[in-house]
Amino acid sequence: MTATALDAPTQGTRPPTLEMRGISKTFPGTKALSNVQLKAWGGEIQSLMGENGAGKSTLMKVLSGAYHADAGGQILIDGQVVDITNPHVAREHGISIIYQELSLLPNLSVAENIYFGREPSKGGMIDRRTMKESCRGVLQRLGATFGPETIVATLSIAERQLVEIARALHAQSKILVMDEPTTTLSSRETDRLFALMRQLRDEGLAIIYISHRMAEVYELSDRVSVLRDGTYVGTLDKDDISAEKLVKMMVGRDLSTFYKHDHEAKAGRARGQPMLAVEGVTDGGKRVHPSSFTLYAGEVLGLAGLVGSGRTELARLIYGADHRTAGTIRIDGKEVTIRTPKDGLDAGITYLTEDRKHQGLFLDMSVKDNVNFSVIGRDARGGGVLNLRKAVERAKSSIADLKIRVASASIGVGTLSGGNQQKVLLARWLEAKPKVMILDEPTRGVDIGAKAEIYRIIDQLAQNGVAVLVISSELPEIMGICDRILVMREGHIEGEVGGTSGVPVTQEAIMALATGVQL
Incomplete structure (x- = not known):
């Protein structure tokens, strides 16, 4: 596939799980995004790369409902146009985003964080028993060594990321965005995270992975899309991914000049x-x-x-x-x-x-x-x-x-x-x-x-x-x-x-x- 292609031939006629068309976003005095495109299918890891300031975070905030795109752009889920007006609507459409700065509440339990904002009730009271039992299943699925009653503040960074993923799965998300998730992880923790991501991909999730680390992108990606200066540059399939191509797409020059x-x-x-x-x-x-x-x-x-x-x-x-x-x-x-x-x-x-x-x-x-x-x-x-x-x-x-x-x-x-x-x-x-x-x-x-x-x-x-x-x-x-x-x-x-x-x-x-x- 060429660096300007948008479609993945291996996906056949199946519509993308996520498609963002013509997304633009203007702040006072700044054009942060200009006619950006992005596609992601269930059962693949789609990496998103670009320099800091290229527009990656802004694009994901539009997807999450934190920002509203300028008029003219569209977001489609399973081929249907959706109007994502706020983060709650994004979650209803099966979109979960795990940011580099985790958004958990440290003084609450794992179950309380997973259920936060949608707690089940029984007799006018929060049904904590149902919360624990329901969360236990998703934690076991992820291979967690802690339970639903564990206080989040006692967990390591890697374990807290697992709670974020558990929250996404429990909400039956179909699109999972991970923003620089390995920044604070050890090599062993990173290996475990990658194994889990492959497991989730094989279970049918569409995963969008944001990272600056070339080695991680090579190891994980089924496809890589690149933004530069708020515009879409292109997409590479797995067999076409190389450091030389990615660097040239991101910064407009060859890797041979880097050092x-x-x-x-x-x-x-x-x-x-x-x-x-x-x-x-x-x-x-x-x-x-x-x-x-x-x-x-x-x-x-x-x-x-x-x-x-x-x-x-x-x-x-x-x-x-x-x-x-x-x-x-x-x-x-x-x-x-x-x-x-x-x-x-x-x-x-x-x-x-x-x-x-x-x-x-x-x-x-x-x-x-x-x-x-x-x-x-x-x-x-x-x-x-x-x-x-x-x-x-x-x-x-x-x-x-x-x-x-x-x-x-x-x-x-x-x-x-x-x-x-x-x-x-x-x-x-x-x-x-x-x-x-x-x-x-x-x-x-x-x-x-x-x-x-x-x-x-x-x-x-x-x-x-x-x-x-x-x-x-x-x-x-x-x-x-x-x-x-x-x-x-x-x-x-x-x-x-x-x-x-x-x-x-x-x-x-x-x-x-x-x-x-x-x-």
């Missing part, structure tokens, strides 16, 4: 003097055993390892976010005392957290205020009067330099896409003029276009002599942008690949160190 700038920049980088020397840093062995390494000016050093290996915990000890029980830290040859993040910042270290929403950004504040948060006092005039004009200029400059897609610096940062939020957080730490920058999962949850821009920023930092430490779970990424890579396992730095180690930079070498399995 090109990074390799060229690496070749031209000259390592300077030791900038960060870590010696025996530990939290007493709870998460991090005594760890030592040196990071040089103008170098991009990778820190790899499986989830739980201690990568983030080591970074937080260096920055002062967590308590260090032993070890020394030297910046530019001088020992520094770091007990708090302010100490870390004063020493010339900035730390971009992996959890930008809860530990990095102030979502209810503007882009301007977020960019200036750590440095606005630097421009204060006599008497402590803040220089607001300088703050506006700094924010505007950051928006231009980092290509942040935002209409104005006064826009709330919580309204931005993930990639643009990440660039706002990067802008804040760039303004601090760091000697050492620690980037923890810098491209998590961002699209390919934003990733390329973040890679460019990392290269530029190194070219300017900043010492950069990058933590990433994506092996192609960490191999593509780093000069050498340290690998952690169970709180220890197990070894190094690249650089002067004599060990070639390969995924096999990294995984051997990360798992303790000898090649």
Whole structure:
């Protein structure tokens, strides 16, 4: 099938379970969607891809009834035009959407969440016995290890996702939308989720899967549709899916150029003097055993390892976010005392957290205020009067330099896409003029276009002599942008690949160190 085809020949004459025709959506000053098409059949997993800001979330909010499309568009369920005016109507038509930010009520039980808003009654009272028995069946079908009376707050993220799926199945949904469901899951939890999705597909559900992760899309998709800048680009069948085609559809350029700038920049980088020397840093062995390494000016050093290996915990000890029980830290040859993040910042270290929403950004504040948060006092005039004009200029400059897609610096940062939020957080730490920058999962949850821009920023930092430490779970990424890579396992730095180690930079070498399995 070509990238512009809309029909799936294997479906024959059977109408799609879901069809969205000519969907447009306009906000004041912004055309978010323009004549977008989408089809999904029962018994298939249809992936939806595109950069952040491409229109995926807006399209799904139109499907859910949270947004009303502009006049002229149509939504059809099993070939019949339906008018979805609100989320309740969407549920009545068998549409369930599981968002990245789960919508469960943590203080209620599993059964109360599954039945929320449609509780059965008996004698004027809620029939809790019926609720429990009915929910028990759907939980067993999904292989849940918890029961209907379990309080949701006690469940893991993966288990809470299972409750969301159980709620959709219990409501007899025929269309299930999953928005970035693996972002906070371990590899094992992700494998279990994928097995469940295949089971539901085989049972006849139409599943729409939204993800930025290419490997997941290859593994799961029967078809992939792509949006770019609010428009429909095309659809690929399973046999036609490739990274090269998808990247070109999403960003309009070939995959061959994706790491090109990074390799060229690496070749031209000259390592300077030791900038960060870590010696025996530990939290007493709870998460991090005594760890030592040196990071040089103008170098991009990778820190790899499986989830739980201690990568983030080591970074937080260096920055002062967590308590260090032993070890020394030297910046530019001088020992520094770091007990708090302010100490870390004063020493010339900035730390971009992996959890930008809860530990990095102030979502209810503007882009301007977020960019200036750590440095606005630097421009204060006599008497402590803040220089607001300088703050506006700094924010505007950051928006231009980092290509942040935002209409104005006064826009709330919580309204931005993930990639643009990440660039706002990067802008804040760039303004601090760091000697050492620690980037923890810098491209998590961002699209390919934003990733390329973040890679460019990392290269530029190194070219300017900043010492950069990058933590990433994506092996192609960490191999593509780093000069050498340290690998952690169970709180220890197990070894190094690249650089002067004599060990070639390969995924096999990294995984051997990360798992303790000898090649």
